[in-house]
Amino acid sequence: xxxxxxxxxxxxxxxxxxxxxxxxxxxxxxxxxxxxxxxxxxxxxxxxxxxxxxxxxxxxxxxxxxxxxxxxxxxxxxxxxxxxxxxxxxxxxxxxxxxxxxxxxxxxxxxxxxxxxxxxxxxxxxxxxxxxxxxxxxxxxxxxxxxxxxxxxxxxxxxxxxxxxxxxxxxxxxxxxxxxxxxxxxxxxxxxxxxxxxxxxxxxxxxxxxxxxxxxxxxxxxxxxxxxxxxxxxxxxxxxxxxxxxxxxxxxxxxxxxxxxxxxxxxxxxxxxxxxxxxxxxxxxxxxxxxxxxxxxxxxxxxxxxxxxxxxxxxxxxxxxxxxxxxxxxxxxxxxxxxxxxxxxxxxxxxxxxxxxxxxxxxxxxxxxxxxxxxxxxxxxxxxxxxxxxxxxxxxxxxxxxxxxxxxxxxx
Amino acid sequence: xxxxxxxxxxxxxxxxxxxxxxxxxxxxxxxxxxxxxxxxxxxxxxxxxxxxxxxxxxxxxxxxxxxxxxxxxxxxxxxxxxxxxxxxxxxxxxxxxxxxxxxxxxxxxxxxxxxxxxxxxxxxxxxxxxxxxxxxxxxxxxxxxxxxxxxxxxxxxxxxxxxxxxxxxxxxxxxxxxxxxxxxxxxxxxxxxxxxxxxxxxxxxxxxxxxxxxxxxxxxxxxxxxxxxxxxxxxxxxxxxxxxxxxxxxxxxxxxxxxxxxxxxxxxxxxxxxxxxxxxxxxxxxxxxxxxxxxxxxxxxxxxxxxxxxxxxxxxxxxxxxxxxxxxxxxxxxxxxxxxxxxxxxxxxxxxxxxxxxxxxxxxxxxxxxxxxxxxxxxxxxxxxxxxxxxxxxxxxxxxxxxxxxxxxxxx
Numbered sequence: 001x002x003x004x005x006x007x008x009x010x011x012x013x014x015x016x017x018x019x020x021x022x023x024x025x026x027x028x029x030x031x032x033x034x035x036x037x038x039x040x041x042x043x044x045x046x047x048x049x050x051x052x053x054x055x056x057x058x059x060x061x062x063x064x065x066x067x068x069x070x071x072x073x074x075x076x077x078x079x080x081x082x083x084x085x086x087x088x089x090x091x092x093x094x095x096x097x098x099x100x101x102x103x104x105x106x107x108x109x110x111x112x113x114x115x116x117x118x119x120x121x122x123x124x125x126x127x128x129x130x131x132x133x134x135x136x137x138x139x140x141x142x143x144x145x146x147x148x149x150x151x152x153x154x155x156x157x158x159x160x161x162x163x164x165x166x167x168x169x170x171x172x173x174x175x176x177x178x179x180x181x182x183x184x185x186x187x188x189x190x191x192x193x194x195x196x197x198x199x200x201x202x203x204x205x206x207x208x209x210x211x212x213x214x215x216x217x218x219x220x221x222x223x224x225x226x227x228x229x230x231x232x233x234x235x236x237x238x239x240x241x242x243x244x245x246x247x248x249x250x251x252x253x254x255x256x257x258x259x260x261x262x263x264x265x266x267x268x269x270x271x272x273x274x275x276x277x278x279x280x281x282x283x284x285x286x287x288x289x290x291x292x293x294x295x296x297x298x299x300x301x302x303x304x305x306x307x308x309x310x311x312x313x314x315x316x317x318x319x320x321x322x323x324x325x326x327x328x329x330x331x332x333x334x335x336x337x338x339x340x341x342x343x344x345x346x347x348x349x350x351x352x353x354x355x356x357x358x359x360x361x362x363x364x365x366x367x368x369x370x371x372x373x374x375x376x377x378x379x380x381x382x383x384x385x386x387x388x389x390x391x392x393x394x395x396x397x398x399x400x401x402x403x404x405x406x407x408x409x410x411x412x
Numbered sequence: 413x414x415x416x417x418x419x420x421x422x423x424x425x426x427x428x429x430x431x432x433x434x435x436x437x438x439x440x441x442x443x444x445x446x447x448x449x450x451x452x453x454x455x456x457x458x459x460x461x462x463x464x465x466x467x468x469x470x471x472x473x474x475x476x477x478x479x480x481x482x483x484x485x486x487x488x489x490x491x492x493x494x495x496x497x498x499x500x501x502x503x504x505x506x507x508x509x510x511x512x513x514x515x516x517x518x519x520x521x522x523x524x525x526x527x528x529x530x531x532x533x534x535x536x537x538x539x540x541x542x543x544x545x546x547x548x549x550x551x552x553x554x555x556x557x558x559x560x561x562x563x564x565x566x567x568x569x570x571x572x573x574x575x576x577x578x579x580x581x582x583x584x585x586x587x588x589x590x591x592x593x594x595x596x597x598x599x600x601x602x603x604x605x606x607x608x609x610x611x612x613x614x615x616x617x618x619x620x621x622x623x624x625x626x627x628x629x630x631x632x633x634x635x636x637x638x639x640x641x642x643x644x645x646x647x648x649x650x651x652x653x654x655x656x657x658x659x660x661x662x663x664x665x666x667x668x669x670x671x672x673x674x675x676x677x678x679x680x681x682x683x684x685x686x687x688x689x690x691x692x693x694x695x696x697x698x699x700x701x702x703x704x705x706x707x708x709x710x711x712x713x714x715x716x717x718x719x720x721x722x723x724x725x726x727x728x729x730x731x732x733x734x735x736x737x738x739x740x741x742x743x744x745x746x747x748x749x750x751x752x753x754x755x756x757x758x759x760x761x762x763x764x765x766x767x768x769x770x771x772x773x774x775x776x777x778x779x780x781x782x783x784x785x786x787x788x789x790x791x792x793x794x795x796x797x798x799x800x801x802x803x804x805x806x807x808x809x810x811x812x813x814x815x816x817x818x819x820x821x822x823x824x
Contacts, residue, residue: 007478010498014481056448060802371444371452371762371771373796387473387772387793389802395479402480402770409768410477411484411497411504 008250010410011398015252018406019339022290022300023396025080026326027073028308029345030361030380032352034316041307041316041351042362043379045323049330050343050364050378057341057366059375060388062396064347070358073308076346077267079393081247081301090270091239097170098269099262100162104241109178109209111238113161113169114186115140115230116194122232124190128167129230137163140230144169147223152212159216164262171235173212179240180206185217186234194234213238246272251299251401258289259303268301283325287332294336308356311349319351339404340367342396343378360390367403420494420662422822423810427664430818431751434702434712435808437492438738439485439676440720441757442773442792444764446728453719453728453763454774455791457735461742462755462776462790469753469778471787472800474808476759482770485720488758489679491805493659493713502682503651509582510681511674512574516653521590521621523650525573525581526598527552527642528606534644536602540579541642549575552642556581559635564624571628576674583647585624591652592618597629598646606646625650658684659711663813668705670698671715680713695737699744706748720768723761731763751816752779754808755790772802779815 031041064071064079065086074095075085093110104110115137117126132140144161152159157175164170181201185194197213199206217235224231247255249272257268260281269275274297278289286302293300304326310319333341344363347356362383373387384390388399401407443453476483476491477498486507487497505522516522527549529538544552553575561571569587576582593613597606609625611618629647636643659667661684669680672693681687686709690701698714705712716738722731745753756775759768774795785799796802800811813819 007498010478010481369765369769371442371792374793385797387796387802389473389796391479391802398478398480400480402482407481407770409482409484411487411502 008245011250011401014408014410015401015406016408017252018401019404020294020298020300020336021253021400021404021406022302022333022338022341023080023400024302024304024326024333024341024343025077026304026307026323026343026345028311028347028349028356029323030348030350030357030359031311031319032350032357032359034352040380041311041319042323043381045320045327047323047327047378049327051376053330053341053343053366054364054378054382055376056372057364057370058373058388059362059364059378059383059386061360061380061383061390062344062363062393063360063390064393068358070356071347072356073263073346074267076393077264078271080344080346080396081267081271082250082394082397083244083271084394088242088244090242090267092237093170094237094239094241094270095263095266096164096168096237097172098266100164100170101265102160102162102170102172104172105174106241106243107176107178108172108174109182109213109238109240111171111213111235113171114234114236115167115169116232116234117229118232122193124187124192124194124232127186127190127234132167132229134163134165136230137166137169140224140227141169144220144223148216148219151216151219155212157212167230171216173209173216177205178209179203180209182206182210182213182238184234184236184238186236194232197235197238241270244271248272251397252406253298254296255299255301256293256297257301257303258286258293259301261303261305264303273301283329287329290333291336307345308349311351312354314351314354316351339369340365340400342400344396361393363388363396365396365399365403367400369403369405420657423662423813426819426822427813428818428820429664430813431816432706432710432712432748433665433812433816433818434714434745434750434753435492435812436714436716436738436745436753436755437489438716438719438735438755438757440723440759440761440768441735442760442762442769442771443723443731444762444769444771446764452792453723453731454735455793457732457739459735459739459790461739463788465742465753465755465778466776466790466794467788468784469776469782470785470800471774471776471790471795471798473772473792473795473802474756474775474805475772475802476805480770482768483759484768485675485758486679488805489676490683492756492758492808493679493683494662494806494809495656495683496806500654500656502654502679504649505582506649506651506653506682507675507678508576508580508649509584510678511676512576512582513677513687514572514574514582514584516584517586518653518655519588519590520584520586521594521625521650521652523583523625523647525583526646526648527579527581528644528646529641530644534605536599536604536606536644538641539598539602539646544579544641546575546577548642549578549581552636552639553581556632556635560628560631563628563631567624569624579642583628585621585628589617590621590624591615592621594618594622594625594650596646596648596650598648606644609647609650653682656683660684663711663809664818665710666708667711667713668709669713669715670701670705671713673715673717676715685713695741699741702745703748719757720761723763724766726763726766728763751781752777752812754812756808773805775800775808777808777811777815779812781815781817
């Protein structure tokens with residue numbers, strides 16, 4: 001049931017102290033059988049611990065955005081954090097900036113930058129600049145920072161150019177009176193010229209921002225014009241931090257994000273979670289971090305990436321294996337005695353499709369206060385008959401809040 | 413998926429005459445197993461008649477307020493009557509006044525009063541005045557009415573003090589220019605002084621109302637200062653009648669409420685139902701009243717309280733028995749040939765938790781027009797797989813309207 005999106009005012013009014021909550025996200029968890037009559041990745045995996053959680057708790061299928069819609073990672077995570085991504089739209093540039101730990105201010109416009117290759121006439125020949133390495137990206141960003149850092153100082157605007165990885169970087173311009181609804185420069189195909197930044201808001205801030213960004217793009221392309229591969233660039237997802245209501249304020253929980261990839265740290269930061277840094281990139285390392293941070297937070301978001309990556313690769317067996325790896329670390333989470341443990345995905349990434357998909361996402365909510373349903377295994381088919389039904393992902397946190405004893409009664 | 417709350421305008425436009433509808437509410441119906449692997453109260457009860465209704469009709473789990481939120485009785489009943497309680501907030505004082513049959517006007521502020529015990533310095537020593545009897549409550553209210561009835565006449569405001577039961581009474585002040593957002597005086601703990609009434613609306617009405625109520629409280633406490641137990645009092649839930657859209661206007665049904673407890677009569681009155689008075693307090697007495705009133709109304713709300721009371725007491729066996737008592741009266745309802753019969757709870761009250769809870773509520777809708785689902789018994793687990801799915805309680809009345817042939821087609 002996805003009757004409602006979460007009313008943050010109501011949650012802010014009703015929250016109270018209670019047990020700890022863990023949200024364990026296997027990215028792209030939902031899958032498909034490779035052949036008709038077969039099993040999905042999750043159904044194929046041997047998951048005795050997750051099956052036990054499904055049997056003791058409740059299950060369901062979550063709709064990340066709207067029925068039929070294939071989610072991107074940013075919106076899908078916002079939704080899991082209970083922010084309706086249709087209502088709260090976040091620019092990719094903002095997510096990318098947050099993802100590398102760049103602290104945005106309300107005066108900033110952030111863009112995701114892509115180094116590209118162009119021919120002598122400026123037509124794009126490779127939108128990823130031959131997938132240059134991350135070291136090369138660092139060098140190019142330093143070059144751009146040196147060449148353009150003071151470019152807009154005459155208009156009171158600062159420029160920051162920061163590497164992400166491979167061909168990707170972040171551009172932030174900072175100053176008073178920036179804003180608008182800004183278009184991307186990427187023509188999304190080779191053999192075309194980049195587009196200018198334009199503003200569709202019609203506001204003075206938008207007009208000014210587009211003009212400044214086009215000035216920067218021109219100067220930046222000149223600065224790298226003689227590079228062998230990355231002799232051009234594009235800007236995408238130009239946006240300001242939307243200033244979302246803060247998760248800790250809404251739910252009264254100090255919230256930790258335990259994730260490896262910048263993107264997920266970025267979304268978590270955006271809603272006011274604190275990033276728990278840790279060594280290593282395997283699920284067991286995330287649980288090491290969880291154990292260390294356990295006493296310092298009320299809510300823990302744990303992100304597992306490789307289920308999605310293997311789905312994107314079309315590697316059914318590897319995705320199955322990664323799910324089994326996660327199953328094996330479940331007892332360590334239970335040993336911490338959370339009041340509610342959610343295991344879900346942000347969206348589906350069936351290996352068969354080699355892509356994110358619109359399919360709803362298998363979800364379980366385990367808690368000592370859960371009322372058992374008829375589900376005894378964790379899988380897409382089983383979840384369809386579970387006690388949570390088909391629900392909107394934005395209701396997951398409130399459901400976990402109830403199970404963790406963290407919501408006061410409404411009315412007498 | 414129940415993605416919408418009821419649109420009253422649409423209902424008012426589409427309703428037409430049809431068959432009669434019965435809404436049978438077992439308060440706090442939903443439960444939990446006492447031990448892992450066990451059955452809930454409803455699953456334990458022998459309910460051949462309800463099982464037959466579940467088999468012939470459709471079942472589901474209803475969300476009273478929002479996922480994860482534990483409902484109070486007032487909001488939960490408003491929701492069953494199809495009024496979203498997050499949108500339509502009703503003060504407890506209003507419910508209490510309506511519950512004792514006190515007719516509120518738009519000029520009234522109603523408060524729930526609690527007699528209390530205080531020490532010589534005014535610190536509360538018992539918030540319920542030693543749970544004085546109802547006769548004592550009647551005597552004290554008469555005393556207060558005599559002492560304070562004309563207290564505020566100098567400002568054109570009338571005072572009404574009416575007993576409810578035990579330590580509980582209702583205060584109504586009536587006059588022009590009353591209103592605001594008024595706080596309660598109950599410190600919610602012993603060993604503390606009562607609080608003054610304050611207004612958080614910042615309006616002139618609010619300021620005036622707070623001042624008048626504080627005058628009344630002071631005079632009232634003086635009037636009972638020498639009482640052995642009830643020598644103090646507190647006011648809670650101060651509010652005006654919100655003026656809800658009327659149920660008979662929305663649905664085109666003359667609606668009857670058959671309930672014993674004031675609270676439930678109060679909510680029913682608030683939405684424009686008529687109270688059917690009757691002798692006795694058992695489910696069979698309610699059915700006697702149903703039979704007598706059958707020809708005079710289109711819609712019947714029947715309230716059974718003890719399922720909730722036994723849940724609050726932690727008495728699993730008594731709750732099971734009360735469900736079986738209700739099961740036994742089902743044939744008498746069916747003999748009246750309703751077009752739709754809903755059996756549900758307003759919320760869950762698991763004996764295991766001795767409290768209302770956030771868990772969704774098992775619900776069945778029987779009708780000669782129902783399309784059978786796979787459910788063959790009435791229980792929490794069974795309902796999770798039923799044809800209504802997981803739905804918001806506000807959609808129950810429209811669903812019953814459809815089954816009773818009471819809604820016209822929309823469009824050609």
